[in-house]
Amino acid sequence: MTSPHDQILSGIVPPLCTPLTPDGQVDTTSLVRLTEHLLAGGVDGLFVLGSTGEVAFLTDEQRGVVIETVVDAVGGRVPVVAGVIDTTTPRVLPHLEQAAALGATAAVATAPFYTRTHPAEIARHFRLLAAATPLPIVAYDIPVSVGTKLDAELVARLASDGVIRALKDSSGDDAGLRRVILSTAASDVADFAILTGSELTVDAALSFGADGAVPGLGNVDPAGYVRLFAAAREDDWDTARAEQERLFAMFGLVTAGDPVRMGPASSALGAFKAALHLLGVIDSPRTSEPYVPLDADETRTVASFLETAGLL
Amino acid sequence: MTSPHDQILSGIVPPLCTPLTPDGQVDTTSLVRLTEHLLAGGVDGLFVLGSTGEVAFLTDEQRGVVIETVVDAVGGRVPVVAGVIDTTTPRVLPHLEQAAALGATAAVATAPFYTRTHPAEIARHFRLLAAATPLPIVAYDIPVSVGTKLDAELVARLASDGVIRALKDSSGDDAGLRRVILSTAASDVADFAILTGSELTVDAALSFGADGAVPGLGNVDPAGYVRLFAAAREDDWDTARAEQERLFAMFGLVTAGDPVRMGPASSALGAFKAALHLLGVIDSPRTSEPYVPLDADETRTVASFLETAGLL
C-alpha cells in the first residue's frame, strides 16, 4: 500500500460547481458557501475548474476569480487543485501560470483536444507542462470530452518519470483504471495518486486500489462520499456498498432535464446546481450559456431525489 | 444561382497557416509574405485562425497579432475572415470582440466542444454569438475536431433567420453538404455562402452548387485552386477535374511524417509548413507544441511532391 502522506491527493476531492449570478458572473459569496459546505462534509481536497465546474464555459478572468476565492476560503485546510483545461500546450501554459500565482496546490491537465493527437504528442504535452511549472501535474483522463483515452502504459511511464503526480480517471473504464493502478504499483511509484471520477463505482475502485474519488455528486452530498471512503478504509465493504447504492439512486437526479429540450450536460449540471440551490448552498441555479436551464417541473424532480436520499 | 455580390464570401479562401519563429512566436514578416503569396495567386478571400492556422495552439494575444497583421497587409483587397474558435459561448465572445476590433470581415465559429451538446444548445450558441457582435457569423462544421456534425436543417434554419451568413463545411460528408445547398436554396436565402473545406473534391462541390472552397493545400498552391475555380465557373469541367487531380496527387505530401512517430495532424501541418519553407514563403517550418516536427527525410518527401507538381 502506498503511504498517503506522500501523495498530493487522496480521499474525497469533489469537483466544485461554479456558482453563477443570474447575469452569468462568478458568485463568489455562493462559492465560499459551497467551499464551507464541502469542508463541513469532511472532504479531503477540492478540485476547482473541472468539467463539473464548467471550466470550459468560464473566461480566463473568471477562472482566476474561482481559484482565488477558493484558495482564500480554504486557507490551507485541504489541498486545492485547479483545472488548467485548454486545447493545447501553448494555451494551457497561461492557465498553469495563473494557477501557480494564485496558490493552487496542483494543476489538472487533459490531453490536447480539438486537434487529433498521437501518444507521442500527448507525452510531449505533459512533459512540456511539467517543465514549465513548479506545480505538480495531475493527468485528467476524460475521453468523452477530449476524444482520446490516456493509455495505461503512457500514464505509468509519465508517473515513473515524475512528470505527473496523480491521475483523475473519468474514462468509465474500470479495467483500464486497474491497469494503471497495477502498472504504477509495479513501477514502484509509491506516491502516485490515482483517483476515480466514476462516482457510481467508487467503492469498487477503492477496493482494487484507487486512492480516492472526484465525485460530481459530492457537491450535493459530500458527507455521503466521506462516509463511503471511511468505511472502505476500514474494510467495511458492506457499509461502503450501502452508501454507494444510496448515492447511486440519488444520482438519478442528473436525468431530470427533458432530453427533447436539452443535452445530458445541461441536465446534469442543471440538476447539481438546482440541488445546491434547494439545499440553500448557492443563491442561483443558473448554468452557463448555451446550456438550457431546467424548468420548474424538472427542478421538482431534483427535489424529489433529494427527499428520497434524506437530504431535503 | 445566387448573386455572388451579396455573399460575404465566395471563391477560393485559403485557411492561412500561421508561420512561427523558431522559438514559437508569430512570425509576422513571414505572415505578410504568405498573405502576398496568396493574393498573388488570385485568391478571393483569406481565412485566418482556422484549424490549419493552428488556432487551437495560439494564445489569445497571438491570435490578435495574426488578425492585425493580415488585415493590415491585405488593406481591404479581399475579405479577411477570422476564426473565433473556443469551447463555449462565454469563451468565444472575447475572441469575437477582438476580431471585430481588429477589422476582420466576419467571424468563423464552431459548435461548442469539450462539452457534449444537443442541437438546441448548438442553435442557442450561434444565436447568442450573432446577437453579441456586428460581425457576420460563418458556421464551421468540423466534426473531427468538435465531435458533432452540424445538422443540415439546423444550418438552413439559422441561415434563414439571418443568424449565420455562411458555412464552411469540413465534414467530408458531401451528401450532407448538398443537403445544406438544396435546403438553403429552397428557403430562398439567396446570399447564404457555402464553402467546402474538403480540398480533394472541390470540383465536385462546385458542380453541385457550393460557392467556393477553403483548401488547406491552397497555402502551397493558391494559383492551382484559383484555376480550378475559374474553370468551374466557366463550366469547363474537364479542366477543373484535371487541376483537382493534380492537386489531389500533391496532397499526398500530408503523409510525409512517419505515423509511428507522430499523428496525422503533426504530419499534415508539418508538411504544409515545410512546403511553404521550401518555396521560400516562410522563414521557418516550425509547428506548434506538442506537434512532432518533420525530420530531414520527411522534408525531402515533401520536396519531391512539390517537384512532381511542378512547384519546385
Next chain:
Amino acid sequence: MTSPHDQILSGIVPPLCTPLTPDGQVDTTSLVRLTEHLLAGGVDGLFVLGSTGEVAFLTDEQRGVVIETVVDAVGGRVPVVAGVIDTTTPRVLPHLEQAAALGATAAVATAPFYTRTHPAEIARHFRLLAAATPLPIVAYDIPVSVGTKLDAELVARLASDGVIRALKDSSGDDAGLRRVILSTAASDVADFAILTGSELTVDAALSFGADGAVPGLGNVDPAGYVRLFAAAREDDWDTARAEQERLFAMFGLVTAGDPVRMGPASSALGAFKAALHLLGVIDSPRTSEPYVPLDADETRTVASFLETAGLL
C-alpha cells in the same frame, strides 16, 4: 478512360429490395415484377442480397430463392451480382458456393464484421474468398454496417493483384472514393470497376471517374438514375445535376417513419417498400423482423414524395 467492355459492372446497378409475403417469406412473384420494373427502367445490372435487399435478415435458404428467382427472370440480359454477406471467411464461403451454383455473375463481399479486424486480416479474407471461387469478387465498403473502412491503398493492391474486380463504395467518403479511383488508375488496373453507393452524389462521383452507381432509390425510380447516368456519359452535367436534384428531393421519403418509434433503417427500408407497393410493383410493403412497419400516415408521406417526384 477504362474500357467498359472489360469491366464486370458499370452504369446503374440497383440493389434490389427483397419483397416479402405478409408472413415473411420471399415473394417471388413480386420479385420477378421488381426485376422487370428495373430492366424496363434501363438499368445496367442488378445487385441482389445487398443491405437494401435485407440480406442480413434472410435465411440461407431465402437467399438462395432470391438469387435463383432473379437470375432466372433476367435470363442473361444484364449481370446479376449477389451479396455473400456474413461475419467472416468460413461463414462467407457457403454463400459464395451457393451464388456460383445459382448462376450469379459475381459475388459482393464486405470485410469481416462482429469481430474487430486489422488490414492484414481484411486482405487475407478477400484473398481466401477469391481463391475459393470462380466468381469475380466485388468488395463492398460499408463502414456503417461493418465498423471498418476499406483503405484505399488496400483496395488498389487487391485490385492490382486481381483479387477483387470491382468496388461498391457505400462509405459516404467521396475523397476516399476518389483516392481509390486515382490509385487504381495509377496502377493501370484498367478493368477495375468502381461504383458508388452514395445515391445522392452520383453525378459528382461520375464526374470524377466512378464507373456507375448502386442506388437504393433506384428500386423506386430506375429510369431517373438511368437518365442521370446517360447525361453524365454525354458530358451533359446540367441535365445530370437536375436529375440528381430531383432524386435528392424524392429521397426525403426515407425519413417518413417516426424516429421516436423506429430507427432509420426501419424507416428507409419501409419507405422503399411502401413506394414499390404504391407503384404496384410489389404486393406487400412488409419488411423483415425486427423492423418496425410504417403506419398509414407514414405511408401517406411516402406517397406525397412520389407525387412531388411525378411518379404517382
Next chain:
Amino acid sequence: MTSPHDQILSGIVPPLCTPLTPDGQVDTTSLVRLTEHLLAGGVDGLFVLGSTGEVAFLTDEQRGVVIETVVDAVGGRVPVVAGVIDTTTPRVLPHLEQAAALGATAAVATAPFYTRTHPAEIARHFRLLAAATPLPIVAYDIPVSVGTKLDAELVARLASDGVIRALKDSSGDDAGLRRVILSTAASDVADFAILTGSELTVDAALSFGADGAVPGLGNVDPAGYVRLFAAAREDDWDTARAEQERLFAMFGLVTAGDPVRMGPASSALGAFKAALHLLGVIDSPRTSEPYVPLDADETRTVASFLETAGLL
C-alpha cells in the same frame, strides 16, 4: 440477495474456446478435453459459441457439432448455454432451434448487428426470440461487436417481463452493469442472473452484486476464477483481490501478437489457444480464418506468462 437456485446461471461460466484441427474443422477430441479441464477446475457452467468460441467464424454445421459435443461430454453436471449469434431475428431463429434440439440449457443472443437498430427494434427482437423457443434467453451485451449498448432500463423491462432470464455484460461499463443490478433488484426480478464478461474486474462486479462471470481467460485458468468466486462468496475480499490481480497479470498474454502484423482479436484468441496447447489441453493452437496465427516467438511470450502465473 437473490436465491441462486432459481437462477439459470451463476458463478464461473467460461466461454469455451473452440479447438480446431489444423485444417479448420472442429476438433471434438480436444473440445471434450477442454470441457473436462474446465469441469475439473470447478466451474459452474459452460458457455459455448460465444465470441471467445469464435462463433462468428463457425458454419451452422460446426456450431451444431460444438453444442452436441459439449452437452454430451457434460452429461448434465452443469448448465451448458449456447450462443445463437447472428445478424437479425430471422437468422437467429434457426440457431435457436438447433440449440434447443441439441440440449442446450439456454440460448445467448445479442442485439441485431450489421443493421443499425433502435431500442424499440432491439426489444422487439428479444421478444420475438423468446416467443419462438422454450429455451431461456440470455441477453449478451457486447457493444464492441454489435455496435450498440443495451440500455439498462430496457434490460430491466425485458427481465421483468420474463423475456430474458440473464444478462452477460461484456460492455466494460461497470457503472452501467451496476445500474442493471440495481434496476432489476428494484423490480424484484429475484431470479434474473447477471454475469460480467469483464474478466479483469470480476471481484469488483461480485462485490456490487453480480451473480457470476464469463471470463475468456477462464479457459486457461478455470481454477483461479473459481477460487476468486469462492473467496468473494465468503466475503474474503483480500483473497479475491489477490487472485484477480494474479489473473490480471496473466491476461497480459493477450498482447503477445505483434500489432503490426495482426489485430487484437487475432492476438487474444491466438494466445488463449496457444496457452491451452502449451498446457496440453488442445491438440492445435489453430485459429479461424482470416485471423493471423501467432509465430514461435509470440508463442514463447505466451509461455512466459503461464510460467509467471505458475501454470507451466
